Amino acid sequence: MKGQHGFIGTSQHARFEPHRESWLAAAWHKVRRWEQLAYEREQLSRMSDDMLKDIGLSRADVMEESERHFWEDPLKK
Numbered sequence: 896m897k898g899q900h901g902f903i904g905t906s907q908h909a910r911f912e913p914h915r916e917s918w919l920a921a922a923w924h925k926v927r928r929w930e931q932l933a934y935e936r937e938q939l940s941r942m943s944d945d946m947l948k949d950i951g952l953s954r955a956d957v958m959e960e961s962e963r964h965f966w967e968d969p970l971k972k
Contacts, residue, residue, distance in 0.1 A: 929965045936961045 939947075940961045944954060 928968060932968060933965045936963070 939952075939957045942957070947954065947957060
């Protein structure tokens with residue numbers, strides 16, 4: 896139905912939304928991700944050996960992960 900209006904995503908503004916994220920928003924997202932990584936690594940380091948065993952990690956794995964820099968994101972988010 897050519898030319899119909901009212902469907903989701905048919906407005907011209909919807910086409911440009913992926914490009915609207917400013918550099919400031921991208922930087923804020925990156926800083927928040929770094930905070931999340933630091934928090935998760937700290938939580939891992941506080942787990943007992945039994946808890947680590949339950950999730951399949953060793954103390955050596957945790958030490959290796961906790962020594963990484965805050966900006967090293969294994970998932971590249």
